[in-house]
Amino acid sequence: MQMNCQFLSPTRQAEILPFETAPRPIVGFACDYPSGLATGFHTHPRAQLLYATSGVMRVETPDSNYVVPPTTALFVPANAEHAINMDGPVTMRALFLREDAATHVGSKSKVIAVSGLLREVVVAACAEPVEWSPDGRGQHLAALALDEIAKSSPLPLGLPLPRDPRLRRVISALRSHPGDARSLEEWSEIANASSRTLARVFRAETGLSFRQWRQQARLTEALSALTLGVPPAKAAAIAGFNSVPAFGAAFRELFGITPGQARSLRSGAPR
Known part of the structure; x- marks a missing residue:
């Protein structure tokens, strides 16, 4: 991950690296953030589905500003510059998507509706190890998550800048x-x-x-x-x-x- 601020310490960056390089199509990432935290603009080598079970995220890209409350998620393509600001405490439960998995979702940032099923799948994926067994539960969760994301309707929560x-x-x-x-x-x-x-x-x-x-x-x-x-x-x-x-x-x-x-x-x- 590349960032132009001190949001992450070297230790924290090392902790996130496995999620960005895991040999799995989808990896869950769970982290709780305090109110008012701002990441500054940064990029990830993999696409993300930014979701929070509670709290509101404001995500800005060079072209748009998004508000992401619970029941919605923001798809951010790989290497897309973005900054996240937390409106109140945020319990992030996100997904990192490998390139082949991300192609099923699209190439542009978009907010989608999160169904009750997708919410539970994301939460369950975050409970799996980074290198989950290809023959285990993680494989089914990844396939179901991709199917639910692909079927989700885009929402008008992006404000063009x-x-x-x-x-x-x-x-x-x-x-x-x-x-x-x-x-x-x-x-x-x-x-x-x-x-x-x-x-x-x-x-x-x-x-x-x-x-x-x-x-x-x-x-x-x-x-x-x-x-x-x-x-x-x-x-x-x-x-x-x-x-x-x-x-x-x-x-x-x-x-x-x-x-x-x-x-x-x-x-x-x-x-």
Whole structure:
């Protein structure tokens, strides 16, 4: 593993190396992380399925920002640069995928829904030794995990990030204060570009209008807050909604679940 920060000591890196080089198609990796921990950008030589039985992970790549609550997992291709931030304590139960296994999943980062079966398979895989017996339980768990991952539906939990430095200044401020109601015309002073230019570049680089991007960013922040136990009324305020029913309708349209269901995700018990 290559990292540009001191998240891992040499000893810790040596402990992870077997998971990155094991002669098995899938290897489970279990680790608990404290609230607020940030890994910094790093890469792995193998693809990963990042999953946590409890807690919320924020994962950033050069192109997108993902929020990964329980009941979802993020597939990260091999050698893809990414950084993880822990929103509250996180009980990570992840999988490392060998190249031939990863080809069954895809070549791009994506958030998938984690079924009850996939959750238990991942947890069971993490209990197996790194070099599990090819004739034992690990073989069946690996095959079932790949089948469940391949069948899982992608979820709209990835927020595309523009590369234009003018837009980066705008989204950096919005991510710190998602409820900020300033219009694109008002943001143009900070970005040092006309609102028309900002709108055009925003659409070209993210595929979304500024209004759509901001709405998704706000709802994503609300999702994170809900999974940490914040009540729906406060989550609605975080998302910039004055009406809780209107917030609930927008939230359900984007994520396919209600704010109440999202809030119940925090109850996932560590395994």
